[in-house]
Amino acid sequence: MPTSVSEDYRSRARLLLIAAIVTDLAAVVVLMLPVFRDGDIMAVLPIALPLFMLSGALLVAHIGMAKKAKAAEHEA
Known part of the structure; x- marks a missing residue:
């Protein structure tokens, strides 16, 4: 079943948000x-900062993808 463009953008935005949350949690764990x-927390900063x-x-x-989904929804 084909989905609309706004639904596709919305699902991509949701995936990006989930990835951001998981990456942020990984940085906190590190x-x-x-x-x-x-141990020395300074040793893991080169790993944690790029994760943040x-x-x-x-x-x-x-945020950009969510705005794009909203714009595509208003066009349709």
Whole structure:
């Protein structure tokens, strides 16, 4: 069954939001591991910071895709 363009954009936006949340949680876990192991948190910053940046980029992409879905919905 073919879906409308706005539904396709909406599902992509939802997927981007889920990916942003998962990436953000992964960054938090990476930061918390040294705390639980009595390690140095500075050692994991090169891993955690890009994960936070990726999460932010995915969130911005989600917002853009949601706006695109809303615009496509108004066109139809």
